[in-house]
Amino acid sequence: MRIIIAGGDGFCGWPTALYLSKQGHEVTIVDNLVRRRMDEELHSNSVTPLATLEERVAKWMELTGKEIKTFIGDLNHYDFLCEVFRQTEPEVFVHFAEQRSAPYSMIDREHAIYTQSNNVLGNLNVLYAIKEFGPECHLIKLGTMGEYGAPNIDIEEGYIEIEHNGRKDRMPYPKQPGSFYHLTKVHDSHNIMFACKIWGIRATDLNQGIVYGLHTEETELDAVLNNRLDYDGVFGTALNRFLIQAAIGHDLTVYGAGGQTRAFLNIKDTVRCVEIAANNPADKGEFRVFNQFTEYFSVKELAERTKRVAEEMGLSVGISHIENPRVEAEEHYYHAINTNLRELGLEPNLLTDNVLKGILEVALENKDRVIKDNVLPKVSWR
Numbered sequence: 001m002r003i004i005i006a007g008g009d010g011f012c013g014w015p016t017a018l019y020l021s022k023q024g025h026e027v028t029i030v031d032n033l034v035r036r037r038m039d040e041e042l043h044s045n046s047v048t049p050l051a052t053l054e055e056r057v058a059k060w061m062e063l064t065g066k067e068i069k070t071f072i073g074d075l076n077h078y079d080f081l082c083e084v085f086r087q088t089e090p091e092v093f094v095h096f097a098e099q100r101s102a103p104y105s106m107i108d109r110e111h112a113i114y115t116q117s118n119n120v121l122g123n124l125n126v127l128y129a130i131k132e133f134g135p136e137c138h139l140i141k142l143g144t145m146g147e148y149g150a151p152n153i154d155i156e157e158g159y160i161e162i163e164h165n166g167r168k169d170r171m172p173y174p175k176q177p178g179s180f181y182h183l184t185k186v187h188d189s190h191n192i193m194f195a196c197k198i199w200g201i202r203a204t205d206l207n208q209g210i211v212y213g214l215h216t217e218e219t220e221l222d223a224v225l226n227n228r229l230d231y232d233g234v235f236g237t238a239l240n241r242f243l244i245q246a247a248i249g250h251d252l253t254v255y256g257a258g259g260q261t262r263a264f265l266n267i268k269d270t271v272r273c274v275e276i277a278a279n280n281p282a283d284k285g286e287f288r289v290f291n292q293f294t295e296y297f298s299v300k301e302l303a304e305r306t307k308r309v310a311e312e313m314g315l316s317v318g319i320s321h322i323e324n325p326r327v328e329a330e331e332h333y334y335h336a337i338n339t340n341l342r343e344l345g346l347e348p349n350l351l352t353d354n355v356l357k358g359i360l361e362v363a364l365e366n367k368d369r370v371i372k373d374n375v376l377p378k379v380s381w382r
C-alpha cells in the first residue's frame with residue numbers, strides 16, 4: 001500500500017514508518033520537524049542521540065534497500081498538503097502529526113492556542129485533502145485514551161448504548177479530557193466523525209494509551225535509526241520518565257497520591273496496531289474507534305515496579321510523592337475495554353521485568369545526556 005506517515009520523525013511515527021516499510025509498503029513521511037525545535041525551546045533533549053531525518057532515511061536505504069520518501073512541511077499549510085496528496089496518492093494516511101504533550105499545552109495561553117490550532121486545524125486540513133484528492137484513502141488517526149478521562153463506569157470503545165426515557169441509542173462515549181491537549185483529540189474525533197458522515201470518508205480513531213519503551217526490531221539495527229526517548233517534565237511520560245530517573249539516581253516523581261490509573265502499551269505494539277488498522281480498513285463512511293492499549297497500571301504501581309527492578313540491577317532508588325502539578329483525580333475507578341485490536345490479531349508485548357530492564361539499560365548507557373534541571377515538573381494546571 002502507499003502509506004503516508006504524518007509525524008514520521010516523532011517517537012511513535014519513526015518506528016512505525018520503518019516497520020511498515022519493512023513489510024513492503026511504499027512509505028512517505030510528512031513532518032515539519034517542530035518537535036526538534038521544541039527541544040530547543042525547552043532547552044531539553046532526547047536521552048538517546050538523534051540523527052537528522054535525512055540521515056535516518058539514508059541509513060534505512062543503505063541497510064535494507066528500501067526507500068522512505070520525505071516531505072518536510074506543515075499540515076496547516078494546505079497547499080503543501082495538497083501537493084503531498086497529488087504526488088503520493090495515499091491509500092492510507094496515518095496521522096501522528098500533532099503537539100502531543102499535555103503539560104506543553106498548559107504552559108500559558110500561547111501554548112494552549114498553538115496546540116489547539118496546530119492539532120484541530122491540521123486534522124481538518126487532512127480531512128479536506130482526503131475529500132478532495134483521495135476519497136478512498138483510509139485515515140488512521142492517533143487519538144488518546146485520555147479523551148475519556150476517568151469516569152466511574154467502564155470505558156467502551158468509542159461508543160456506548162444509552163437507554164433514556166424508554167428509548168435506546170448508540171452514542172459517542174462521553175468525553176472528560178484533562179488538558180487543552182487532550183481536548184484537541186476530542187475535537188478531532190468529532191470533526192472526523194462528522195466528515196465520515198457527510199463525505200463518506202473511512203476513518204479509524206486509535207485511542208492510544210501511554211506508550212513506553214523506545215526500540216523496535218528496526219530501530220535497533222543501527223544507532224542512526226535510534227528512536228527518541230523523552231524524560232523532561234513536559235514531554236517525558238510516566239513510565240519512561242521513571243526509568244530514566246532511576247538511571248540518574250533521581251527520586252521517582254509520583255504526582256500526589258499516585259492512584260492515577262492509566263492505560264499503557266509498548267512501542268512495539270503501537271507499530272503493530274497501526275499495521276492491523278491499515279490491513280483491515282474501515283468501511284466507507286465508517287468512523288471506527290479502537291482503544292489501543294494492552295494493560296493499565298496506577299502510577300504508584302509503576303514507580304514501585306521500577307524501583308524493584310532498578311534495585312535488582314544494583315541501583316539505589318527512592319520514590320517521592322510530590323505536589324501534583326495537574327488537576328486530576330488521584331484515586332478513581334478505571335476499567336477500559338480493548339477487544340477490537342485483539343480480535344484483529346494483536347498479540348500484546350506485556351510489561352515484564354525484562355522489558356523494564358531493557359529500557360533502563362538504554363537509559364543507563366545515555367545517562368550523561370540527561371539535563372537534570374529538566375526532570376522536575378515546572379508546568380502547573382492551576
Ligand code: NAD
Nearest residue numbers: 007009010011012032033034035074075097100142208211
Ligand atoms: P512526537 O511529538 O514525538 O511526534 C509528533 C511528530 O509530529 C513530530 O515529529 C512533529 O515534528 C510532527 N508534527 C507536529 N505537528 C505537525 C504539523 N502541524 N505538521 C507536520 N508535522 C507535525 O509525538 P509521539 O509521541 O510520536 O505521538 C504521536 C501521536 O500519537 C500524537 O498524535 C499523540 O497525541 C499520539 N499519542 C502519543 C502517545 C505517547 O505516549 N507518546 C500516547 C497516545 C497518543
Ligand code: USQ
Nearest residue numbers: 100101102144145146208209210237238253254255260299
Ligand atoms: N505522572 C506522574 N509523575 C510523572 C509524570 C506523570 O505521576 O513524573 C502522572 C500524571 O499526573 C498523570 C499520569 O502520570 O496522571 C500520566 O501522565 P503522562 O505525562 O505519562 O501522560 P499524559 O499527560 O496523559 O500524556 C501521554 C502522552 C499523550 C497521550 C497520553 C495517553 O504525552 O500524547 O495522549 O499519554 S493517555 O494518558 O491515555 O491520555
